[in-house]
Amino acid sequence: MALILLVDKIASEIDQGIIVLRVFLDFQKAFDTVNHSILLNKLYKYGIRGTAYTWLENYLKNRQQYVNYCNSDSHKTFIKCGVPQGSILGPLLFLLYINDISHISDLFMSTIFADDTNIFISGRSLEHVTGVMNQELIKVVNWLNSNKLSLNIQKTHYMVFRSKQSQIQTDSKVFISNHELQCVDRTRFLGVIMDSTLSWEKHIHTIRGKVSKGLGIICKARKSFNMSAMILLYHSLVYSYLSYCIEVWGNACNMYIDSLFKLQKKVVRIIKSAPFRAHTDPIFNELNLLKLRQIHLHRTLMFVFSFMRNQLPDAFNNFFSRNSEVSTRITRQHDHLYIKVCRTNLYQKTCRIWGAREWNDKAASLDRNCSYNTFKNLLKKIIKDHNY
Secondary structure, X not given: OHHHHHHHHHHHHHHOOOEEXXXXXXXXXXXXXXXXXXXXXXXXXXXXXXXXXXXXXXXXXXXXXXXXXXXEEOOOEEOOEOOOOOOOHHHHHHHHHHHHHHXXXXXXXXXXXXXEEEEEEEEOOHHHHHHHHHHHHHHHHHHHHHOXXXXXXXXXXXXXXXXXXXXXXXXXXXXXXXXXXXXXXXXXXXXEEEEOOOOOHHHHHHHHHHHHHHHHHHHHHOOOOOHHHHHHHHHHHHHHHHHOOHHHHOOXXXXXXXXXXXXXXXXXXXXXXXXXXXXXXXXXXXXXOOOXXXXXXXHHHHHHHHHHOOOOOHHHOOOOOEHHHHOOOOOOOOOOEOXXXXXXXXXXXXXXXXXXXXXXXXXXXXOOOOOHXXXXXXXXXXXXXXOO
């Protein structure tokens, strides 16, 4: 969901002709450098008091570690900083530790997801944006020093998001602690490869490679496994990659999507031991599987359904609007989602715009007074029956 917000913000700015400069921060040994005293002080200010505070204090302090090698143990040493990795509480405590980074400046916005943190500033001129960013990064350095954290400068970089048609050339550089940051055309964030024009070409290319590996495993397994096991393999080795964050990249260029869909069709033919050129629509129906574009539609509409049921985080409270909230005129579509006017094709393909349009067209009339799973199955059946 963090990616949906991030992509929507970037596409919205580009739609208005605004340049977006985003710095992706890489904390050095992030979980290992959390200062216990600073963390506990922040937890207290967040309102964690009494028994809960004492429990967390006991959880963090007086922990010991040692090394075992060839049946010999080293001396035990007290852990002075860091949160336990591999634990459920580890990422949560780190988030609480760095949560106030968003309050150090009124000029930039931030996206925080554990140690995947980035900040961005937008404006009409790249020279102006880089100048402001350099000034704001001084505040970031001061915050890092106060919280006893450091950055991996080699992995910290920035990206300038723009439309495909715009040509940006500038001598402006971005610095942090007197180190020049590298400007990149693409980067990985939350498991998705983003590029400066949001084309998703590299990300889809990566998915193709992963699906191809899964295809090879499925091809070898079909002689030994029954159909239910093959379907389980499909969901584990293929569907998991096709569906991950498809809400943000599912409207990429047809050429990229079609190349991935061809692989998906090849997989289902192998599962059914069908001929190489067999028509795949009957196979998808028999296996009760959705095609790639149907997966995108289904996942996006389920996201809208969650919004309608107020089941999304508070950050999405105003993500969609109804026509009745925008206009006082009572029409047959007054309960439909309002669709903003867009200048660029990029913004039209986002979850906010495309999702609202598809909801009005295909799901607005469905009964929403049911459970999430009931609506999910009903929507899947409608998508398959109408071959959307």
